Amino acid sequence: MNKLLICFLLILIQIFVAPAQDQFAGIIQYDFMVRNKNDIFSETSHKLYQTLKFTEMVFTFKIRNIVYYYIFILENVALAQSGVIHYNKLLRNTSGELWATPHILYFNNNESFYIKSGSGKKITEVVKDGELDKFGNIRSSKVIPSKFYEFYYINKQDNEIIFKEKVAERTYEIKNTLESINWTLVDEKKQIDNFSCQKAMTTFRGRDFVVWFTTDIPVDIGPWKLRGLPGLIMEVSESTGKYGFRVSKIDLNPDQNVIKEKLKKPKTKNIKDFEVYKNAVKNAFEDQMAIARTRIPKGAKLLFKGPDCDHCPDPDNYLIERFD
Numbered sequence: 538m539n540k541l542l543i544c545f546l547l548i549l550i551q552i553f554v555a556p557a558q559d560q561f562a563g564i565i566q567y568d569f570m571v572r573n574k575n576d577i578f579s580e581t582s583h584k585l586y587q588t589l590k591f592t593e594m595v596f597t598f599k600i601r602n603i604v605y606y607y608i609f610i611l612e613n614v615a616l617a618q619s620g621v622i623h624y625n626k627l628l629r630n631t632s633g634e635l636w637a638t639p640h641i642l643y644f645n646n647n648e649s650f651y652i653k654s655g656s657g658k659k660i661t662e663v664v665k666d667g668e669l670d671k672f673g674n675i676r677s678s679k680v681i682p683s684k685f686y687e688f689y690y691i692n693k694q695d696n697e698i699i700f701k702e703k704v705a706e707r708t709y710e711i712k713n714t715l716e717s718i719n720w721t722l723v724d725e726k727k728q729i730d731n732f733s734c735q736k737a738m739t740t741f742r743g744r745d746f747v748v749w750f751t752t753d754i755p756v757d758i759g760p761w762k763l764r765g766l767p768g769l770i771m772e773v774s775e776s777t778g779k780y781g782f783r784v785s786k787i788d789l790n791p792d793q794n795v796i797k798e799k800l801k802k803p804k805t806k807n808i809k810d811f812e813v814y815k816n817a818v819k820n821a822f823e824d825q826m827a828i829a830r831t832r833i834p835k836g837a838k839l840l841f842k843g844p845d846c847d848h849c850p851d852p853d854n855y856l857i858e859r860f861d
Contacts, residue, residue, distance in 0.1 A: 619645040619796045622769065623786035624760045628657070629779050635660045639785070640760060643799040649758050650799050652688040689762060690803050691715065698762065699803050704817040704856070705824035713811040718765045729771045729784070737766055743859025745776040754789070761857070780857050815860050 622644070625637040638657040643650045689700040693715070701710045723736040727749065734749040741763070748759070752768035759770025760782040773782040817824075 619643075619789075619791060619793065620754075620756070621788040621791045621795075622784060623654075624651075624782050625785050626653075626760065627781035627783065640782075642758065642760060643791075643796055644756060644758050645796060645800060647692065647694050648800045649691045649764075650688065650803075651690075651760060653686045688803065691758075691764070692802070699805065699808075700762075701803075701805075702814070704814070705821045706828060707817065709814050709817060710805040710808050711811055711814040712805070712808050713814075718763065720766055732771060734771050735768075742857070743861070744780070744857065746773055747776075748773045754787070775857075777854055779854055818856055818858050819860050821856055 620643075622642040624640045624642060626640055628636045628638070630636065636657045636659050638653060639655040641652055641654045687700070687702050689698065691698050696715050697712060698715055699710070699712050701708065703709070718739055718741050721738045723738060725736040727734055727736075729749060729751070732751040732753050734751045737748050737750060739746050739748075746763065748763065748766070748770050749772040750759070750766045750768040750770045754769040755767065756769050757766060758764050759766070760773060763770055763773060763782075769784075769787075770782075771784045773780075775781060
Protein backbone atom coordinates (compact mmCIF):
# COMPACT_ATOMS: atom_id res chain seq x y z
CA MET A 538 0.00 0.00 0.00
CA ASN A 539 2.82 2.44 0.86
CA LYS A 540 4.50 1.78 -2.48
CA LEU A 541 1.27 2.48 -4.37
CA LEU A 542 0.86 5.74 -2.45
CA ILE A 543 4.42 6.75 -3.32
CA CYS A 544 3.78 5.89 -6.94
CA PHE A 545 0.61 8.02 -6.98
CA LEU A 546 2.45 10.98 -5.44
CA LEU A 547 5.21 10.68 -8.00
CA ILE A 548 2.62 10.74 -10.78
CA LEU A 549 1.03 13.89 -9.35
CA ILE A 550 4.44 15.57 -9.17
CA GLN A 551 5.07 14.73 -12.80
CA ILE A 552 1.68 16.09 -13.82
CA PHE A 553 1.60 19.35 -11.91
CA VAL A 554 5.28 20.23 -11.53
CA ALA A 555 6.92 19.14 -14.77
CA PRO A 556 5.79 21.59 -17.49
CA ALA A 557 4.04 19.99 -20.41
CA GLN A 558 5.94 22.04 -22.93
CA ASP A 559 9.16 20.42 -21.81
CA GLN A 560 7.68 17.03 -22.60
CA PHE A 561 6.08 17.68 -25.98
CA ALA A 562 6.99 19.53 -29.18
CA GLY A 563 5.65 19.40 -32.72
CA ILE A 564 3.04 20.65 -35.20
CA ILE A 565 -0.54 19.37 -35.12
CA GLN A 566 -3.15 20.35 -37.71
CA TYR A 567 -6.90 19.94 -37.02
CA ASP A 568 -10.11 20.69 -38.92
CA PHE A 569 -12.83 21.74 -36.48
CA MET A 570 -16.49 22.57 -37.20
CA VAL A 571 -17.90 24.35 -34.17
CA ARG A 572 -21.29 26.07 -34.00
CA ASN A 573 -22.79 28.10 -31.18
CA LYS A 574 -26.41 27.86 -30.01
CA ASN A 575 -27.51 30.15 -32.84
CA ASP A 576 -25.91 27.82 -35.36
CA ILE A 577 -23.38 30.47 -36.27
CA PHE A 578 -19.71 29.71 -36.59
CA SER A 579 -17.64 31.42 -33.92
CA GLU A 580 -13.94 32.09 -34.29
CA THR A 581 -13.62 32.38 -30.51
CA SER A 582 -15.38 29.10 -29.86
CA HIS A 583 -13.28 27.51 -32.59
CA LYS A 584 -10.02 28.60 -30.88
CA LEU A 585 -11.32 27.60 -27.45
CA TYR A 586 -12.31 24.18 -28.70
CA GLN A 587 -8.88 23.70 -30.28
CA THR A 588 -7.17 24.68 -27.04
CA LEU A 589 -9.29 22.37 -24.90
CA LYS A 590 -8.88 19.39 -27.21
CA PHE A 591 -5.12 19.86 -27.46
CA THR A 592 -4.81 20.19 -23.67
CA GLU A 593 -6.93 17.08 -23.20
CA MET A 594 -4.79 15.13 -25.63
CA VAL A 595 -1.50 16.21 -24.04
CA PHE A 596 -2.82 15.55 -20.54
CA THR A 597 -4.13 12.08 -21.46
CA PHE A 598 -0.96 11.14 -23.30
CA LYS A 599 1.22 12.33 -20.46
CA ILE A 600 -0.81 10.55 -17.77
CA ARG A 601 -0.80 7.31 -19.71
CA ASN A 602 2.95 7.28 -20.27
CA ILE A 603 3.78 8.28 -16.69
CA VAL A 604 1.56 5.52 -15.37
CA TYR A 605 3.19 2.97 -17.69
CA TYR A 606 6.63 4.17 -16.58
CA TYR A 607 5.94 3.78 -12.87
CA ILE A 608 4.16 0.47 -13.34
CA PHE A 609 7.32 -0.75 -15.08
CA ILE A 610 9.52 0.54 -12.24
CA LEU A 611 7.29 -0.97 -9.55
CA GLU A 612 7.19 -4.31 -11.33
CA ASN A 613 10.99 -4.46 -11.41
CA VAL A 614 11.34 -3.26 -7.82
CA ALA A 615 8.77 -5.83 -6.73
CA LEU A 616 10.91 -8.55 -8.26
CA ALA A 617 13.83 -7.40 -6.14
CA GLN A 618 11.86 -7.20 -2.88
CA SER A 619 12.48 -10.86 -2.09
CA GLY A 620 14.15 -13.85 -3.62
CA VAL A 621 16.11 -17.05 -3.26
CA ILE A 622 19.65 -17.30 -4.63
CA HIS A 623 21.57 -20.58 -4.77
CA TYR A 624 25.37 -20.46 -4.55
CA ASN A 625 28.23 -22.92 -4.55
CA LYS A 626 30.99 -22.16 -2.08
CA LEU A 627 34.27 -23.24 -3.69
CA LEU A 628 37.27 -24.48 -1.72
CA ARG A 629 40.57 -25.62 -3.20
CA ASN A 630 42.61 -27.81 -0.86
CA THR A 631 46.38 -28.15 -0.64
CA SER A 632 46.32 -30.99 -3.18
CA GLY A 633 44.69 -28.74 -5.75
CA GLU A 634 41.32 -30.47 -5.56
CA LEU A 635 38.28 -28.22 -5.86
CA TRP A 636 35.26 -28.84 -3.65
CA ALA A 637 31.86 -27.17 -3.97
CA THR A 638 29.34 -26.86 -1.15
CA PRO A 639 25.80 -25.63 -1.91
CA HIS A 640 24.40 -22.66 0.01
CA ILE A 641 21.13 -20.74 -0.27
CA LEU A 642 20.55 -17.01 0.24
CA TYR A 643 17.02 -15.90 1.20
CA PHE A 644 16.35 -12.16 1.22
CA ASN A 645 13.89 -9.28 1.34
CA ASN A 646 14.44 -5.53 1.43
CA ASN A 647 15.77 -5.56 5.00
CA GLU A 648 16.97 -9.05 5.87
CA SER A 649 18.99 -11.86 4.39
CA PHE A 650 19.79 -15.39 5.51
CA TYR A 651 22.64 -17.35 3.94
CA ILE A 652 22.89 -21.00 4.95
CA LYS A 653 24.67 -24.15 3.90
CA SER A 654 22.16 -26.43 2.18
CA GLY A 655 24.03 -29.65 1.48
CA SER A 656 27.27 -31.60 1.60
CA GLY A 657 30.45 -30.67 -0.21
CA LYS A 658 31.20 -32.37 -3.53
CA LYS A 659 34.56 -32.94 -5.11
CA ILE A 660 34.65 -31.63 -8.65
CA THR A 661 36.37 -34.10 -10.96
CA GLU A 662 35.52 -32.88 -14.45
CA VAL A 663 37.65 -29.94 -15.54
CA VAL A 664 35.89 -27.58 -17.95
CA LYS A 665 36.80 -24.22 -19.39
CA ASP A 666 36.96 -21.36 -16.86
CA GLY A 667 36.92 -23.61 -13.84
CA GLU A 668 35.47 -26.92 -12.76
CA LEU A 669 31.83 -25.85 -12.89
CA ASP A 670 29.55 -25.37 -15.85
CA LYS A 671 28.71 -21.85 -16.99
CA PHE A 672 26.12 -21.28 -14.29
CA GLY A 673 27.91 -22.92 -11.38
CA ASN A 674 26.32 -26.38 -11.35
CA ILE A 675 28.42 -29.12 -9.79
CA ARG A 676 29.75 -31.87 -12.09
CA SER A 677 30.65 -34.57 -9.57
CA SER A 678 29.25 -37.36 -7.43
CA LYS A 679 31.95 -37.60 -4.76
CA VAL A 680 30.49 -36.25 -1.54
CA ILE A 681 31.74 -35.33 1.93
CA PRO A 682 28.74 -35.72 4.26
CA SER A 683 28.33 -33.09 6.94
CA LYS A 684 25.71 -32.46 9.59
CA PHE A 685 26.91 -28.97 10.47
CA TYR A 686 25.13 -26.10 8.72
CA GLU A 687 26.75 -22.69 9.05
CA PHE A 688 24.54 -19.64 8.56
CA TYR A 689 24.72 -15.83 8.32
CA TYR A 690 21.72 -13.66 9.17
CA ILE A 691 21.84 -9.94 8.34
CA ASN A 692 19.35 -7.27 9.44
CA LYS A 693 20.13 -3.89 7.85
CA GLN A 694 17.64 -1.95 9.94
CA ASP A 695 19.13 -3.24 13.19
CA ASN A 696 22.65 -2.97 11.70
CA GLU A 697 23.58 -6.45 12.91
CA ILE A 698 24.82 -9.80 11.72
CA ILE A 699 24.28 -13.09 13.55
CA PHE A 700 26.20 -16.09 12.32
CA LYS A 701 27.19 -19.63 13.27
CA GLU A 702 30.52 -21.15 12.26
CA LYS A 703 32.73 -23.99 13.30
CA VAL A 704 36.36 -23.12 14.10
CA ALA A 705 38.80 -25.89 15.07
CA GLU A 706 35.84 -28.23 15.64
CA ARG A 707 34.13 -25.83 18.04
CA THR A 708 30.82 -24.19 17.19
CA TYR A 709 30.53 -20.43 17.64
CA GLU A 710 27.34 -18.37 17.56
CA ILE A 711 28.35 -14.74 17.12
CA LYS A 712 26.52 -11.42 17.04
CA ASN A 713 28.22 -8.33 15.65
CA THR A 714 27.45 -4.95 14.09
CA LEU A 715 27.54 -4.76 10.29
CA GLU A 716 30.90 -3.72 8.93
CA SER A 717 31.12 -1.51 5.86
CA ILE A 718 32.98 -2.94 2.89
CA ASN A 719 34.92 -0.50 0.72
CA TRP A 720 34.50 -1.51 -2.90
CA THR A 721 36.41 -0.33 -5.95
CA LEU A 722 34.32 -0.53 -9.12
CA VAL A 723 36.23 -1.55 -12.24
CA ASP A 724 35.21 -0.65 -15.78
CA GLU A 725 35.11 -4.27 -16.93
CA LYS A 726 32.05 -6.32 -17.80
CA LYS A 727 31.20 -9.88 -18.73
CA GLN A 728 28.16 -12.10 -19.12
CA ILE A 729 27.30 -14.69 -16.50
CA ASP A 730 24.50 -16.71 -18.00
CA ASN A 731 22.12 -14.02 -19.35
CA PHE A 732 23.16 -11.32 -16.87
CA SER A 733 25.47 -8.42 -17.64
CA CYS A 734 27.96 -8.20 -14.78
CA GLN A 735 30.48 -5.59 -13.68
CA LYS A 736 33.75 -6.19 -11.86
CA ALA A 737 34.49 -4.89 -8.35
CA MET A 738 37.38 -5.40 -5.93
CA THR A 739 37.87 -5.14 -2.19
CA THR A 740 40.04 -6.18 0.73
CA PHE A 741 37.87 -7.66 3.46
CA ARG A 742 38.81 -9.62 6.58
CA GLY A 743 42.41 -10.05 5.50
CA ARG A 744 41.73 -11.22 1.95
CA ASP A 745 41.61 -9.65 -1.50
CA PHE A 746 38.42 -10.42 -3.42
CA VAL A 747 37.36 -9.88 -7.02
CA VAL A 748 33.61 -10.09 -7.58
CA TRP A 749 31.19 -9.79 -10.47
CA PHE A 750 27.80 -8.25 -9.74
CA THR A 751 24.74 -7.46 -11.84
CA THR A 752 22.54 -4.39 -11.60
CA ASP A 753 19.92 -6.38 -13.50
CA ILE A 754 19.02 -7.58 -10.00
CA PRO A 755 19.34 -4.36 -7.92
CA VAL A 756 19.91 -5.79 -4.45
CA ASP A 757 22.99 -5.06 -2.32
CA ILE A 758 23.63 -8.61 -1.13
CA GLY A 759 25.79 -11.60 -1.89
CA PRO A 760 27.21 -14.83 -0.49
CA TRP A 761 28.77 -15.23 2.95
CA LYS A 762 29.35 -11.74 4.46
CA LEU A 763 29.94 -9.94 1.16
CA ARG A 764 27.46 -7.18 0.35
CA GLY A 765 27.13 -3.45 -0.34
CA LEU A 766 27.25 -3.30 -4.15
CA PRO A 767 24.48 -1.83 -6.35
CA GLY A 768 23.52 -5.29 -7.59
CA LEU A 769 23.51 -8.98 -6.74
CA ILE A 770 26.95 -10.58 -6.40
CA MET A 771 27.11 -13.40 -8.96
CA GLU A 772 30.68 -14.62 -8.67
CA VAL A 773 33.57 -14.25 -6.21
CA SER A 774 37.24 -15.20 -6.46
CA GLU A 775 39.94 -14.74 -3.85
CA SER A 776 43.57 -13.84 -4.56
CA THR A 777 45.16 -17.08 -3.27
CA GLY A 778 42.75 -19.20 -5.30
CA LYS A 779 41.59 -21.12 -2.25
CA TYR A 780 38.09 -19.67 -1.88
CA GLY A 781 35.32 -18.61 -4.21
CA PHE A 782 31.54 -18.42 -4.67
CA ARG A 783 29.35 -18.77 -7.72
CA VAL A 784 25.61 -18.46 -8.37
CA SER A 785 23.90 -21.64 -9.52
CA LYS A 786 20.20 -20.67 -9.49
CA ILE A 787 18.08 -17.52 -9.10
CA ASP A 788 14.43 -17.33 -8.04
CA LEU A 789 12.92 -13.83 -7.88
CA ASN A 790 9.37 -15.05 -7.51
CA PRO A 791 9.62 -17.21 -4.38
CA ASP A 792 6.98 -18.60 -2.09
CA GLN A 793 6.47 -15.73 0.39
CA ASN A 794 5.66 -18.17 3.19
CA VAL A 795 9.10 -19.70 2.73
CA ILE A 796 10.75 -16.26 2.75
CA LYS A 797 8.89 -15.26 5.91
CA GLU A 798 9.89 -18.48 7.67
CA LYS A 799 13.54 -18.37 6.63
CA LEU A 800 13.99 -14.72 7.60
CA LYS A 801 12.97 -15.18 11.20
CA LYS A 802 15.71 -14.01 13.51
CA PRO A 803 17.82 -17.04 14.50
CA LYS A 804 17.37 -18.38 17.99
CA THR A 805 20.79 -18.68 19.55
CA LYS A 806 21.57 -20.35 22.87
CA ASN A 807 25.17 -19.33 23.51
CA ILE A 808 25.68 -16.08 21.67
CA LYS A 809 29.23 -14.78 21.95
CA ASP A 810 30.93 -11.47 21.38
CA PHE A 811 32.82 -10.96 18.13
CA GLU A 812 36.15 -10.78 19.97
CA VAL A 813 35.70 -14.40 21.06
CA TYR A 814 35.31 -15.45 17.45
CA LYS A 815 38.23 -13.29 16.37
CA ASN A 816 40.58 -14.95 18.87
CA ALA A 817 39.33 -18.38 17.81
CA VAL A 818 40.17 -17.61 14.17
CA LYS A 819 43.63 -16.34 15.10
CA ASN A 820 44.43 -19.57 16.95
CA ALA A 821 42.52 -21.93 14.65
CA PHE A 822 45.50 -23.58 12.98
CA GLU A 823 47.40 -24.35 16.19
CA ASP A 824 44.20 -25.51 17.91
CA GLN A 825 43.42 -27.88 15.03
CA MET A 826 46.96 -29.28 15.08
CA ALA A 827 46.69 -29.82 18.84
CA ILE A 828 43.46 -31.76 18.35
CA ALA A 829 45.11 -33.86 15.64
CA ARG A 830 48.03 -34.73 17.91
CA THR A 831 45.69 -36.15 20.52
CA ARG A 832 44.18 -38.53 17.97
CA ILE A 833 47.26 -40.12 16.41
CA PRO A 834 48.42 -43.52 17.70
CA LYS A 835 51.29 -43.61 20.14
CA GLY A 836 54.62 -43.41 18.33
CA ALA A 837 53.06 -42.16 15.07
CA LYS A 838 54.09 -38.89 13.52
CA LEU A 839 51.78 -36.10 12.53
CA LEU A 840 52.02 -35.34 8.83
CA PHE A 841 50.93 -31.73 9.24
CA LYS A 842 54.00 -30.29 10.90
CA GLY A 843 53.68 -26.68 9.82
CA PRO A 844 54.27 -24.29 6.95
CA ASP A 845 57.57 -25.93 5.92
CA CYS A 846 55.76 -29.15 4.99
CA ASP A 847 55.01 -29.38 1.24
CA HIS A 848 51.55 -30.87 1.74
CA CYS A 849 50.60 -29.06 4.93
CA PRO A 850 47.90 -26.37 5.17
CA ASP A 851 49.27 -22.85 5.34
CA PRO A 852 48.57 -21.34 8.78
CA ASP A 853 48.12 -17.95 7.10
CA ASN A 854 45.65 -19.38 4.60
CA TYR A 855 43.72 -21.74 6.84
CA LEU A 856 40.34 -19.98 7.15
CA ILE A 857 38.53 -17.53 4.91
CA GLU A 858 38.87 -14.80 7.53
CA ARG A 859 42.27 -13.64 8.72
CA PHE A 860 42.99 -11.29 11.59
CA ASP A 861 46.35 -9.77 12.55
